[in-house]
Amino acid sequence: MKMNNIRTIKGGGNLRGKIKVSGDKSISHRALIIGSIAQGETTIEGFLHSEDPLSTADCLRKLGVNIPEIKKDEPFTISGVGLNGLKEPEEILNCGNSGTTMRLLMGLLAGQEHKNFILTGDSSLNERPMGRVGKPLSLMGGKILGRERGNKAPISIEGKKLKGCLIGTPVASAQVKSAILLAGLKASGTTSVIEPASSRDHTERMLKAFGADISVRGEFGRNVVIKSGANLIGQKILIPGDISSASFWMIAASIVPNSEILIKNVGLNPTRTGILNVMDSMGCNYEVLDKSIVAGEPIGSIKVKTANNLQSFTIEGDLLPKLIDEIPILTVAACFCDGVSEIKDAQELRVKETDRLKVMTRQLRKFGAEISEKEDGLIINGQSQFNSAEVDSETDHRVSMSLAIASLLAKGTSKIIRADASNVSYPAFWDDLAKLVN
Structure with a gap:
């Protein structure tokens, strides 16, 4: 950069x-990720054409998702590959400077069985804490390694069969919560995230709009519960x-x-x-x-x-x-x-x-x-x-x-x-x- x-x-x-x-940057990232694992087409309008969300698009292309070249101020359509359609990439996934890209992909990829992934970023991203995502994913059965005992990128992920569980997050972080919910789509049974205070709920809203079995208990999303098994269906999204x-x-x-x-x-x-x-x-x-x-x-x-x-x-x-x-x-x-x-x-x-x-x-x-x-x-x-x-x-x-x-x-x-x-x-x-x- x-x-x-x-x-x-x-x-x-x-x-x-x-x-x-x-x-909106947060919604742009999520529209790409959730559209990629839905069935059918997702059309996105109002996408933030900036470095961070474009890093997410680049990583998803390497995972085998058909995302066209994204042009500024032009709507585009993704062909989703479904929950099981992501491919093992031939190269390292570079998340650039984007913490959202890295943390959400950790959750998305942890449950992709029999596939291996390596995530890295620029020098600033590789110093940011990733253990806050890796630890809860390990509780679900994920196998995630990285520098400094898994706390820093480059991160290596070996896709495993995950089991749903109850996870309390020590900080109210939308990225940590979102990673756990994305992992919960592939985990057996029910995954429940309890937050100390409410963080951004874009992931919950969008998963629900795509047809996920997700519910929020308590005021403002303190306890978010997702059940695996529901298929996500492509949508039209206008990003505010x-x-x-x-x-x-x-x-x-x-x-x-x-x-x-x-x-x-x-x-x-x-x-x-x-x-x-x-x-x-x-x-x-x-x-x-x-x-x-x-x-x-x-x-x-x-x-x-x-x-x-x-x-x-x-x-x-x-x-x-x-x-x-x-x-x-x-x-x-x-x-x-x-x-x-x-x-x-x-x-x-x-x-x-x-x-x-x-x-x-x-x-x-x-x-x-x-x-x-x-x-x-x-x-x-x-x-x-x-x-x-x-x-x-x-x-x-x-x-x-x-x-x-x-x-x-x-x-x-x-x-x-x-x-x-x-x-x-x-x-x-x-x-x-x-x-x-x-």
Whole structure:
């Protein structure tokens, strides 16, 4: 991934206009995977044409699934191979920088009997923790090996006959849960996942739409139960805009003076709308319009105007899994609220694409932010005066975009190094920014 490019951003202007953000990254991955193991054809529209989901498509092709070349903004159709139709690949499956690809494929492949698979990724992905997926799959009878006692890639999987069981996950992670549910499709009997707090439920919604025997007990998917034996049937899927990508504009329009933005067709899944809860507590000025439901996923458009005297906020506990990807941009927002904001219980951010707590602290201080790092979070003093700076995404897509929004509030012209990191989840980000800035 070449990322030597530099973007310059002039502070000052305001943001006005309408945009449609990139398709939801989580749903794009799942549409490919579940469509591949369904019977018949699955047509996908609104797919996020970015590095991570394209890594998933590439791996599935090597497993024998017929996925055409995916072109930006064009629908495409997959021919599913059914639950037993995946082939042993002739080469190593490269997941690029995508933790979702690696973790979900571990679950998908663990039950493919008498076949062997090796998964690897780039240097950043190969340092991320995979034991949290490998361990529960081993409990089901999976045979998964890797570096550092199975905790790091490259990962080797020997497909085995799996047995359904009851698994409690120590962290609320949609990726861990999804891997177990995908393994549960091939396991004997019933597989049940109990989470400490609710994580994103895109996998459950989509499996249900494809005909899996899946039920959710307890509020917000604390206990998800899947029975093997049901065939998945191909579907038409429209992928909504990614609320994590929309959040950059939602926060930007809230904190950049004289701004007003309309973001069309955003996914409003209740396990992902934590950002709206925080915007409510900040006193942001927004409304949700044109609500509807597509393939089990709620969508709508969000209109945001600048709000004055934003209030500081605290993020902790059960709210965290619902906005894990929005923490970098909310850290920027906190710099412009009245009072002291605090982010707690966010240890998970230390094992994302980068250690996001450390990186956001290090970079925002260059603008003049008053921010201090704790083991599990951040303390941010509001009412900052930002001055232009030279900052670095440190190769993290969400950091790159957060620094772009921060630069709009700095006096003078700022430089962002390795700005192209944003391509991982939002390739059109810089074009959209240029379109909105006045």
